Amino acid sequence: AAKTAGKRQWRRYHPALQSGMAERAKLQEGLDSSSIETSFMVLYQPIVELASGRIAGFEALVRWPHSARGMVLPEQFITLAEESGQIVPLGAWVLDQAAAEAVRWEEFVLRGGTADRNTPYVSVNVSPRQFRDEEFYNVIRRALDLSGIEPSSLVLELTESVLMYNDERILAEMSALTDLGIRIAIDDFGTGYSSLSYLREFPISILKIDKSFVDKLGRSPEQYALVEGITHLADTLGLTVIAEGVEDVRQQESLISMGCPFGQGYLFAEPVGAEEAKHLVLAPPLGRMAGLAGTPTEG
Ligand code: C2E
Numbered sequence: 001a002a003k004t005a006g007k008r009q010w011r012r013y014h015p016a017l018q019s020g021m022a023e024r025a026k027l028q029e030g031l032d033s034s035s036i037e038t039s040f041m042v043l044y045q046p047i048v049e050l051a052s053g054r055i056a057g058f059e060a061l062v063r064w065p066h067s068a069r070g071m072v073l074p075e076q077f078i079t080l081a082e083e084s085g086q087i088v089p090l091g092a093w094v095l096d097q098a099a100a101e102a103v104r105w106e107e108f109v110l111r112g113g114t115a116d117r118n119t120p121y122v123s124v125n126v127s128p129r130q131f132r133d134e135e136f137y138n139v140i141r142r143a144l145d146l147s148g149i150e151p152s153s154l155v156l157e158l159t160e161s162v163l164m165y166n167d168e169r170i171l172a173e174m175s176a177l178t179d180l181g182i183r184i185a186i187d188d189f190g191t192g193y194s195s196l197s198y199l200r201e202f203p204i205s206i207l208k209i210d211k212s213f214v215d216k217l218g219r220s221p222e223q224y225a226l227v228e229g230i231t232h233l234a235d236t237l238g239l240t241v242i243a244e245g246v247e248d249v250r251q252q253e254s255l256i257s258m259g260c261p262f263g264q265g266y267l268f269a270e271p272v273g274a275e276e277a278k279h280l281v282l283a284p285p286l287g288r289m290a291g292l293a294g295t296p297t298e299g
Pocket residue numbers: 045060061062073074075078087091094125126127157187188244245246247264265266267271
């Protein structure tokens with residue numbers, strides 16, 4: 001009886017935890033029972049050249065539209081999908097969608113006949129569990145073959161946690177991918193692993209500076225110094241930098257002034273559906289400073 005009472009009390013005093021666990025179980029159940037092709041969708045967020053507002057690529061971001069819950073964001077289900085292993089087929093599906101879309105952009109650019117447009121690349125997030133899966137290389141090969149995408153138009157985003165252990169297998173796996181012509185980006189750069197030596201060890205092409213560093217740009221000299229330092233480091237190592245989460249013109253200006261070439265964020269565009277992304281490919285440059293490259297912005 002005491003046990004029951006205790007339980008009841010626990011229920012009464014921790015309703016949030018209780019419902020959080022139930023919610024999680026329900027989400028997991030929904031994930032497990034959903035068919036990937038019919039349940040998920042992929043959105044695309046432009047990655048732009050900061051000085052011109054021109055689109056260089058798009059990041060593919062998965063969504064789970066749910067009849068009762070609305071649009072479920074990755075924060076709420078990626079971890080669950082990693083735990084259950086479902087991230088492996090889900091990630092492969094996202095990759096196939098994204099690669100097929102990039103091929104459509106290429107056709108669109110060619111048909112559009114606009115000589116000054118390059119075909120945007122597509123950048124796909126890869127979770128550690130996917131990357132470690134022994135079939136990963138074959139999944140990539142299959143996606144390339146199925147879609148016909150140029151390997152140079154595909155970027156894979158890995159987080160620093162994948163590189164935590166400087167292990168021969170990880171290096172071999174990454175080299176096999178880059179030998180195909182695929183580029184590798186480090187996502188959320190600066191938030192994970194503290195050693196920088198891996199930047200020399202692994203065949204990395206792109207650093208994506210985490211939004212948390214970009215947030216206070218323009219308001220904090222320390223933050224400015226950090227982002228500028230990362231930009232210079234990347235430059236010295238021959239890496240490209242993309243700033244994540246650029247939300248206002250002041251951040252854009254700061255980034256341009258320190259030599260950061262690319263950015264991504266709500267200032268330019270939120271993640272959009274495939275159809276809208278296709279239209280953005282031929283649309284005028286994005287952002288308020290679009291076309292003002294080289295013009296002084298003070299005052
Ligand atoms: P991420 O790869 O760092 O993606 C950037 C996130 O920042 C996206 O959130 C994007 O919508 C959001 N974002 C972009 N610009 C802004 C901005 O200006 N302000 C703010 N506040 N947010 C901005 P999203 O789509 O919710 O994705 C969250 C995370 O989920 C991603 O972070 C990525 O780690 C993961 N994820 C998304 N799609 C996939 C996928 O297909 N596979 C895997 N494994 N992970 C994915």
